Amino acid sequence: MNTPDGRVTAPNGVISIEPIGRTVRATLGGETVVDTADGIRLLEKDHEPVYYFPLADIPAHFLRPSQTHTVCPRKGQADYFDLVVGDAVISDAVWTYPEHYDDALDLAGYGSIYWDRMDAWYEDGRQITAPSHA
Template identity: 35%
Template sequence: MRPTPIPPQPGQESVWDYPRPPRLEPVHKRIQIVFNEVTIVDTVKAMRVLETSHPPTYYIPPDDIGQHYLIPSNRSTFCEWKGQGSYYSVKVGEKIAVDVAWYYSSPTPNFQAIENYVAFYAAPMDACYVDGEKVIPQPGQFYGGWITSDVVGPFKGETGSWGW
């Protein structure tokens, strides 16, 4: 059963207006990620994936990531829309977060633009920002969306959302 969407106010988007299958689009907002008090990502060239009931997932171009902080992982997953995903752990100093970033080295044709771009789970990071606003991680340990004040739900991953 579909939940009742929260009506968006001016300047907001409802995740219930996002498409399924998901859409990929460029983001010109500044995206920053801080881990162990170090800014490991700073870009204005991100892409975002928009999918019904999910807050946006941001994909960062490899050139705008401190690559020396990424450790390849053996973990992999499969997305019906994007294909086979691979993971990174993040290490800054002595602090490490395991399997907290993912990418697609051979994405499906509709997602070629994010080949090797990297998405990060917000919760394990010190902070993730979209144009200076600290994001809230999407509920549920599986999902990688970032919630900001310009996006309204309810969001997949919240209690009771498995039936959506």
């Protein structure tokens, strides 16, 4: 179900996504790990908003596939990546849902990054401390 403001709700009714509407950038060890104007905010009942980014906007040379996989009862199986930035290796810092349940949203091609594992986050060039709710 789509709304005029760009929100899309999953058939399961508990997850929706919407455009963030701002450029989001995250840094680690002085390197930009993601910089995108195409991020989405995932809204899930009983959870804080979570930002997801096109995987194409996270430089591939920072991503190393992890052996970790988890299952979300609302979205499907998550696959993880370690972030390798210089000498730093942040285990399981990025996750994605390459396949989804029939009643969930298709998040293939998007990944999320644990907020507290980055050095800094910015929206439209201004440093922020948490994902915005709107």
